[in-house]
Amino acid sequence: MKKLFLFLLAALPVFVNAANELPDRMPPYVVRYEEGSFQKDSGMVTIECGLFSYQQVLQSFQYGINGSSETVMVGPKDEVNLPLAPKKYTFDFYYNSNYLEIFTDSIEVKPGMRTVISLYFEPVDRPINVKKPVIYLYPETTSEVTVSVQPVGELTFTYPAYNNGWQVTAQSNGDLSVNGKTYPYLFWESEQPQMEPFRDGKATVVSRENIVAFLEEKLTKLGLNEREQTDFITFWGPQLAANSRSVVKFMINEECDAFATLNISPKPAHVNRVYLLWCSAETEMSLENLTEQVLPVLNRDGFDVLEWGGSEIRFMQTYEANTGQ
Amino acid sequence: MKILICLLYLLPAFAFAAPHKGRESVTSYSVTYKKNTALKATQGEAVIKASADGSALSGRLKYGVNGSSKEMKLQPGGKFTLSLKPGKHVFQFWYDNNHEEIRTDSIVVKGGMSTIITLDFQNAMQEAEKPVIYFYPEKDLDVTATIVPTGEFIFTYPAYENGWKGIAHPDGSISISGKTYPYLFWEATTTTGNPFSTLAGFYVTKENVTAFLEEKLTAIGLTAKEQTDFITYWGPRLASHERCAVHFLLNSDCTVFAELSVAPAPDHLNRVYIAWIPVNDLATPDLAEQKLQFLDRSGFDVLEWGGSELPVTNLFFEQTSTLKP
Numbered sequence: 258m259k260k261l262f263l264f265l266l267a268a269l270p271v272f273v274n275a276a277n278e279l280p281d282r283m284p285p286y287v288v289r290y291e292e293g294s295f296q297k298d299s300g301m302v303t304i305e306c307g308l309f310s311y312q313q314v315l316q317s318f319q320y321g322i323n324g325s326s327e328t329v330m331v332g333p334k335d336e337v338n339l340p341l342a343p344k345k346y347t348f349d350f351y352y353n354s355n356y357l358e359i360f361t362d363s364i365e366v367k368p369g370m371r372t373v374i375s376l377y378f379e380p381v382d383r384p385i386n387v388k389k390p391v392i393y394l395y396p397e398t399t400s401e402v403t404v405s406v407q408p409v410g411e412l413t414f415t416y417p418a419y420n421n422g423w424q425v426t427a428q429s430n431g432d433l434s435v436n437g438k439t440y441p442y443l444f445w446e447s448e449q450p451q452m453e454p455f456r457d458g459k460a461t462v463v464s465r466e467n468i469v470a471f472l473e474e475k476l477t478k479l480g481l482n483e484r485e486q487t488d489f490i491t492f493w494g495p496q497l498a499a500n501s502r503s504v505v506k507f508m509i510n511e512e513c514d515a516f517a518t519l520n521i522s523p524k525p526a527h528v529n530r531v532y533l534l535w536c537s538a539e540t541e542m543s544l545e546n547l548t549e550q551v552l553p554v555l556n557r558d559g560f561d562v563l564e565w566g567g568s569e570i571r572f573m574q575t576y577e578a579n580t581g582q
Numbered sequence: 583m584k585i586l587i588c589l590l591y592l593l594p595a596f597a598f599a600a601p602h603k604g605r606e607s608v609t610s611y612s613v614t615y616k617k618n619t620a621l622k623a624t625q626g627e628a629v630i631k632a633s634a635d636g637s638a639l640s641g642r643l644k645y646g647v648n649g650s651s652k653e654m655k656l657q658p659g660g661k662f663t664l665s666l667k668p669g670k671h672v673f674q675f676w677y678d679n680n681h682e683e684i685r686t687d688s689i690v691v692k693g694g695m696s697t698i699i700t701l702d703f704q705n706a707m708q709e710a711e712k713p714v715i716y717f718y719p720e721k722d723l724d725v726t727a728t729i730v731p732t733g734e735f736i737f738t739y740p741a742y743e744n745g746w747k748g749i750a751h752p753d754g755s756i757s758i759s760g761k762t763y764p765y766l767f768w769e770a771t772t773t774t775g776n777p778f779s780t781l782a783g784f785y786v787t788k789e790n791v792t793a794f795l796e797e798k799l800t801a802i803g804l805t806a807k808e809q810t811d812f813i814t815y816w817g818p819r820l821a822s823h824e825r826c827a828v829h830f831l832l833n834s835d836c837t838v839f840a841e842l843s844v845a846p847a848p849d850h851l852n853r854v855y856i857a858w859i860p861v862n863d864l865a866t867p868d869l870a871e872q873k874l875q876f877l878d879r880s881g882f883d884v885l886e887w888g889g890s891e892l893p894v895t896n897l898f899f900e901q902t903s904t905l906k907p
Contacts, residue, residue, distance in 0.1 A: 289612050289702075389814070414818040416792065416810065439806040444814040469739065484755075484764045487739065491714070491767040495737040 285359045286350075286376050293371035300343040300366035304350075305336045306376040319351040343368035352378045357571060383571075384410065384448045387516045389492050390532075390566030391442040393485065394427040397560055400523070402427045408517040410449025419445065431484075442488075445517075452515065454534040454570060459550045460506035462538060468497045475507065479531055480555040481563065489565050493533055496569065500537040506550055508532040519564065526559030533567035610684045611675075611701050618696040626668040626691040632660040634681055634703035646674040668693035677703050680773060682893055709736065710772040710839040710855075712815050713888030714765040716808065717750035720882055723846070725750045727884075731840040733771030742768060754807070765811075772839045774890055777857040782872040783829035785861070791821045798830065802854055803877040804885070812887050816856055819891065823860035831855040832875055842886060849881030856889035 295301055306318065317330045322339075323346055329337050343366050350359040356378035366372045387410065394402055405422035406412070412419065417435045423443055426434045433440045454460075463471045469490060476486045497503045508515065513530040521528060538544055557563070621627060632639040638660030644653050647664070648671055654662045670688040681703035691697045710731065717725060728745040729735075735742065740758055746766050748758035755764050777783075786794045795817060799809045820826050831838070836853040844851060854877075879885070 291612065291614060391814070414821055416814050416817060418792070440810045441807045442810070444810070446818050469741070483762050487763045487765070487767070491712070491739050491765075494739060495712075495769050498737050 285357070285379060286361055286374055288361075288364055289373050289375075290367055291371040291373060293369065295369050295371070297369045298343070300341050300368055301371045302339045302341050302366055303336055303371055303373045304339070304376060305373060306331065306350075306352075306378070321349045322346050341366045341372075348374065350376055350378075355381060357381055379571075381571075382451050385451055385568045385570060386413070387447045387449060387566060387568050389444070389446065390517070390564055391444050391488065392519070392562060392564045393431050393442050394425065394433060394521075394525075395431050395557075395561045395563070396427045396429060396525075399426065399428045400560075401425070403520075403522050404443060405520045406445055406517050407520070408445070408447040408449065409515065410447045412445055412447050414444075414446040416440075416444040447517065449516065452570065454506060454508065454515075455504060455536065458547055460504050460547050461549060462502055462504055462544050462547060463497065464502050465498050465500065468494055468503070471505075475552060476531075478552055478554065479507075479509075480529075480557055481531065481565070485563060485565065489531075489533075493535075493567060497535060502538045503535050504538045504544060504547070505533060505535040507552060508534060509553060509555075513564070513566075516566065516568070519562070521562055523560075525562045527556050528562045529555040529557065529564070531555075531563075531565045533565075534570055535567065536570045610682070610704055611686055611699060613689055614698045614700070615692055616696045616698060618694065621694050621696075623693040624668065626666050626693050627696055628664045628666050628671070628673070628689075628691055629696050629698045630654075630662050630664070630675070630701065631698065632656060632675070632677065632701045632703065634677070634705070639677060639703070644676040647671050666691045666697075673699065675701055675703075681705060708772055708774050708890045708892060710768075710770050710888050710890055712767070712769065713839070713855075713886055714767050714811065715842070715884060715886040716754040716765050717756055717844075717848075718754055718879075718883045718885070719750045719752060719848075721752060723750050723882070724748075725756070726845045727766060728843045728845075729768055729770075729840050731768070731770030732773055732838065736769040736771065737767075738769075739763075739767040768840075770840060772890065774838050774857060774892060777829045777831060777835075777838075777892070778827065778859070778869070781867055781869055783827055783869040784872060785825055785866070785869065786820060786828055787825050788821050788823065791817055791826075794828075795820075798874060799854075801874050801876065802830070802832070803852075803879055804854065804887070808885060808887065812854075816858075816889060820858060824862045825860075827859045827861050827866060827869065829857045829872060830874060831857060832877070836886075836888075839888065839890070844884050846882075848884045850878050850883045852877040852879065852883065852885045854885070854887045856887075857892055858889065859892045 293301055304320070317328060319326065319328045321327065322341070331337060345363045345365050347363050348361045357380075359376055359378065361374070364372065364374065387408065392404060394404070396402065402425045403422050404425060406419070417423070417438065417440060423435055425443070431441070433443065461471070472490050472494060473486065476489060481489065497505070510528070510530050513532050516532060519528060519530070555563075618627065630643070630645070632643055638658070640656055640660065642653050643656055643662070644651070646652065647666070656662055668691050670690055672688050673686040675684040682705075684701055684703065686699070689697065689699065715727060719725070724747075726745050726747045729742070740746070740761070740763060746756070746758060748756045750756045751762075755762050756766060757763075784794070792813060795813050796809065799812060804812065820828075831854075833851070833853050836842075836855050839855060842851065842853065
């Protein structure tokens with residue numbers, strides 16, 4: 258069994274090319290049912306586990322069932338068998354701080370069958386995608402402006418094309434033109450190392466139903482105009498709404514140097530930057546020690562530049578560890 | 583263990599097909615073996631058990647073994663049996679347009695044993711992503727827009743309450759309840775069938791995504807602002823794959839995603855959807871260059887754009903077999 262497992266790990270690169278080019282959304286777990294010779298009133302859960310890195314086989318991992326906490330040694334078969342009465346359970350699995358914890362939705366253990374849960378622990382140091390930063394320029398009169406972005410990571414997409422900067426003719430209504438074509442904003446995306454923005458515990462838990470109202474309230478308070486708010490909310494809203502709950506925090510102005518620095522000449526009166534950092538928070542996670550962020554009101558007087566963007570962070574353990582959970 | 587093999591081999595397929603918004607992926611087939619004394623050591627058989635949503639399927643199932651193309655009437659329990667020589671075989675299964683095709687990796691059929699392949703067909707629901715609607719009345723105009731998606735709404739902005747009712751402005755924006763939005767936004771689940779069934783479309787490599795989209799959207803007649811909104815949404819998505827197959831759906835084609843009605847009736851209700859499949863280095867059928875219509879945008883014009891990423895399977899089943907009922 259173990260030999261086969263190692264063979265499998267060796268075979269994976271054929272499909273994924275290289276360890277650091279993992280597909281964007283590998284499911285952290287999959288569930289399937291097998292026929293088993295169990296009593297009709299009993300069930301069996303088999304947990305198979307693997308890591309997305311080579312030649313590593315789990316020795317043990319921690320798991321919880323409906324919030325309990327246990328540690329289990331992985332047998333020579335790279336699997337763990339747990340007899341469980343047939344009904345629905347939620348599970349969580351944790352290997353070590355180098356890998357993301359896995360939280361499952363409710364999984365039904367079916368009577369007389371083997372319920373197989375396959376786990377794929379994902380490394381936490383996978384790069385994050387800095388998404389959709391868009392830059393609006395609002396000079397007081399039509400001006401020639403040079404905008405350059407120095408991302409912390411690597412640019413993955415820009416529009417229009419970025420050639421060591423954008424040379425822009427900007428009008429006071431926000432319309433931009435580059436090489437004779439008109440654009441409503443400048444756009445870039447990048448990929449950079451993982452970060453831990455929730456470490457200070459300053460963030461808000463937002464449920465799916467409240468996302469739009471929450472974003473409208475915060476963006477209005479910050480001072481984004483209606484067009485900027487619509488662009489922001491139609492980009493981040495559906496992504497956040499895919500989770501029953503999300504943990505969110507804003508990074509403002511110079512805090513956004515953690516993603517990129519912006520150089521704009523002539524120098525604007527105000528360069529305003531608003532980034533949203535968020536993480537899916539399944540309802541099983543306890544998040545009561547978060548404190549509300551205090552947001553400033555952006556000064557948008559004079560020649561004003563507004564950039565918004567953000568990133569999905571897929572790692573909450575640091576915060577959990579700090580609060581002793 | 584064989585099951586784990588299948589599962590791991592399947593993963594890349596998930597990964598490509600996996601939507602970006604964190605919907606759960608599950609395995610679509612598993613393999614088990616059972617001794618069968620009716621078979622000699624030189625004889626093997628595959629017992630197929632087909633189900634969807636936990637229920638056995640009935641009717642006809644199209645299947646292929648090592649590239650062949652056949653059809654079989656399912657027995658009670660969604661079963662049928664194929665006599666096969668022992669050895670490795672690759673299978674594909676297709677039930678109907680509402681379910682995703684299942685393609686297996688190489689499965690070992692063992693002599694003297696029944697090889698039981700359990701199929702779990704997944705609903706082929708996709709998302710109509712980011713449809714945004716711009717209104718261009720000749721002067722300020724009270725309008726009502728109604729969307730009837732083929733699936734269920736996932737997200738709308740501003741809130742959709744049996745329609746959007748507002749005052750549309752000549753610049754494309756719309757005021758609803760005192761707030762002005764640059765466009766209306768909705769997302770929904772959808773069944774798209776196979777937009778590639780006519781084998782018309784384009785292959786686009788990563789490097790050419792922006793130039794390709796600019797060329798086609800200009801040919802279709804989108805404005806600079808619409809192009810920027812479209813390209814900054816779809817560009818990074820397509821460019822995250824080495825190669826994509828692309829097909830545009832225009833105007834009445836788009837009713838597979840949703841019905842859109844606007845009152846008073848505009849002179850032109852223009853809709854542009856992009857259906858695309860990440861194909862990377864997979865063998866793909868030849869696509870005839872799709873002829874694109876230049877949209878008439880004169881008078882009171884409404885423009886909607888959106889699209890959907892489709893699973894890789896939609897293209898392939900049609901290509902590798904000529905299985906038509």
